[in-house]
Amino acid sequence: MTSPSTEYALSLLASLADAGVRDVVLSPGSRSQALALAAAEFETAGRLTVHVRIDERSGGFLALGLAAETGVPSVVITTSGTAVANLHPAVLEAHHSGVPLIVLSADRPLEMRGIGANQTTVQPGLFASAVGWVRDVEAPRSGPIDHEAVRTLAREAVAEALGGDSHGALGRSRGPVQLNVAFREPLSSGEQSLPAARPEPIELAPTAAPTALEVDTDPATLVVAGHAAGPEAEAVARALGAPLVAEVSSGARFGPHLVSSYRALLDDPDFGGRVRRVVVFGHPTLSRQIPSLLTRDGIEVVVVRAAGAEAYDPSRSARVVEAVEVSRASSGAGSTDDAVHRAWVGRWVHTGRRLLEAEAEAARQDPDQTDATTVEGASDRSEAAEQAEFLRREVQLLRRPVTRRALAEALWRVSWPHDRLVLGASRLIRELDQVVPGKKIPVHANRGLAGIDGTIATATGIALASQRDDPAAGTTRVLVGDLTLLHDVGSMLLGLGETRPRLQVVVGNDGGGTIFDGLEVAATASPEAMTRVQFTPHEVDLAALALAYGWRYVEAATRAELDQALVARYDGPVVIEVPLSR
Numbered sequence: 379m380t381s382p383s384t385e386y387a388l389s390l391l392a393s394l395a396d397a398g399v400r401d402v403v404l405s406p407g408s409r410s411q412a413l414a415l416a417a418a419e420f421e422t423a424g425r426l427t428v429h430v431r432i433d434e435r436s437g438g439f440l441a442l443g444l445a446a447e448t449g450v451p452s453v454v455i456t457t458s459g460t461a462v463a464n465l466h467p468a469v470l471e472a473h474h475s476g477v478p479l480i481v482l483s484a485d486r487p488l489e490m491r492g493i494g495a496n497q498t499t500v501q502p503g504l505f506a507s508a509v510g511w512v513r514d515v516e517a518p519r520s521g522p523i524d525h526e527a528v529r530t531l532a533r534e535a536v537a538e539a540l541g542g543d544s545h546g547a548l549g550r551s552r553g554p555v556q557l558n559v560a561f562r563e564p565l566s567s568g569e570q571s572l573p574a575a576r577p578e579p580i581e582l583a584p585t586a587a588p589t590a591l592e593v594d595t596d597p598a599t600l601v602v603a604g605h606a607a608g609p610e611a612e613a614v615a616r617a618l619g620a621p622l623v624a625e626v627s628s629g630a631r632f633g634p635h636l637v638s639s640y641r642a643l644l645d646d647p648d649f650g651g652r653v654r655r656v657v658v659f660g661h662p663t664l665s666r667q668i669p670s671l672l673t674r675d676g677i678e679v680v681v682v683r684a685a686g687a688e689a690y691d692p693s694r695s696a697r698v699v700e701a702v703e704v705s706r707a708s709s710g711a712g713s714t715d716d717a718v719h720r721a722w723v724g725r726w727v728h729t730g731r732r733l734l735e736a737e738a739e740a741a742r743q744d745p746d747q748t749d750a751t752t753v754e755g756a757s758d759r760s761e762a763a764e765q766a767e768f769l770r771r772e773v774q775l776l777r778r779p780v781t782r783r784a785l786a787e788a789l790w791r792v793s794w795p796h797d798r799l800v801l802g803a804s805r806l807i808r809e810l811d812q813v814v815p816g817k818k819i820p821v822h823a824n825r826g827l828a829g830i831d832g833t834i835a836t837a838t839g840i841a842l843a844s845q846r847d848d849p850a851a852g853t854t855r856v857l858v859g860d861l862t863l864l865h866d867v868g869s870m871l872l873g874l875g876e877t878r879p880r881l882q883v884v885v886g887n888d889g890g891g892t893i894f895d896g897l898e899v900a901a902t903a904s905p906e907a908m909t910r911v912q913f914t915p916h917e918v919d920l921a922a923l924a925l926a927y928g929w930r931y932v933e934a935a936t937r938a939e940l941d942q943a944l945v946a947r948y949d950g951p952v953v954i955e956v957p958l959s960r
Contacts, residue, residue, distance in 0.1 A: 381567040386518040387412035393532030398579035407457020410484035412566040436869040438468030439832030443839020451478035451539040459497035473508040474826030478539035479554040487517035517560035542582035588701035597722035598654035603630035605825035607660030617704035619719025621726035632818040638730035797852035800837040804859030835869035841879035870927040878950035
């Protein structure tokens, strides 16, 4: 006989799958056993994909990565007590990034709450303002389950996670929701009879009309694309005749209006000083120049708030809109206006490119080598001698240790649209943002709160989803600092039976948190104190660590070794350690 707990779990998961959910992440536990065993049956039937992680924090970020890649809410199942609290970091990131997530937390029934029962706490509302939709479901009792009520509840949860409502209207914030379901004993039964599939995916329609943005007659507009801005930012920049400043994880770092070396230009009165209107997409987080520009007097700021994300408005005075469409002024715009806009964009684009090329050339120079043009008789050298000299320098360059810039450039160079690139919160994402040119490739990062936690788990979710859904999908590469890796090292544990994706974890290892060396206080604080409490040095053997978790390990100490490691084909996950100087 099927227990009420099992019958309810089967009905709920069937309804979630019918509403479009594809992925369930779960961690083992007693109170959640009916949900976990039902999920396994749905996977066997091909109606859900199940991912098992022993650590709920890793499970939460894995679900985040799956949802970030697919755009579909993932379900993460936990048992009661501290298990639910371990999801809080991932829930916060999902909230601030606008990633759809359904927390399905198992709980004790009402009669066990508030009496000191084991593994019992106040779970509904545990995530406070990070979760705007919570339902506390009473433990099912003996008797028929109201399957239509369960179906309605599941559809509401999926719609709310996607930023809409059960009536199909889109306009709220995407993000995490919580279904807290209590269970009484018997907590499950062995009999599992799956309800018939009744697929009816949630479809949401926008309710807000787009706001008109007029092309300025006197060009002074700049488009800023922060994290997760998407390709719309690039299209709007072209339509407005405006330069485009696009962070590396914006999804808009491409196109003819893209500005390189934008920090220097924003600091320049002849460029940043002439901006009078800024249109912001996404969440800029990687420079001080952008918030400084947006809070400057005389700047009109228009923020296009993506569904589910907070409006980025450091001035607290921006015009926040849901969508935009570009229009010409009523007086029209002729070829003269277009030429003026081309000149405005061209100055930004060409100057930025020259700055980037100059910086790249300076980085290639080896100060220990004599300039060939100063050698006696150099002007009379043959073409063959010049070619030999060029090749000698190239070989020497490949033998040099890897710098942060070289690491950033190499990773960007080998990644293509069928790959995925995930960037951890460290110095290295800023390095990429400063030095890599435009390229239309998928880049992910947890920039909602820009924390280092959960990066390996998030990247694993992105790799699993992309490689499952696209047979031609390439490699997922995640670039992290050593502390980012160590903070999420538990996510390297892939249990028996779990899919092992093509995942390269590229670790820039400088022995600690060198990002803190850039703090202003570092110039005056005790070096010993800064080292101990900010840099936090370590001597972890990453090769042994990889071996312990069953991963491949490669050390890439030179540029040639790095290039070879990044393009090699690995059957499963690999750690590529790149030693860096502090």
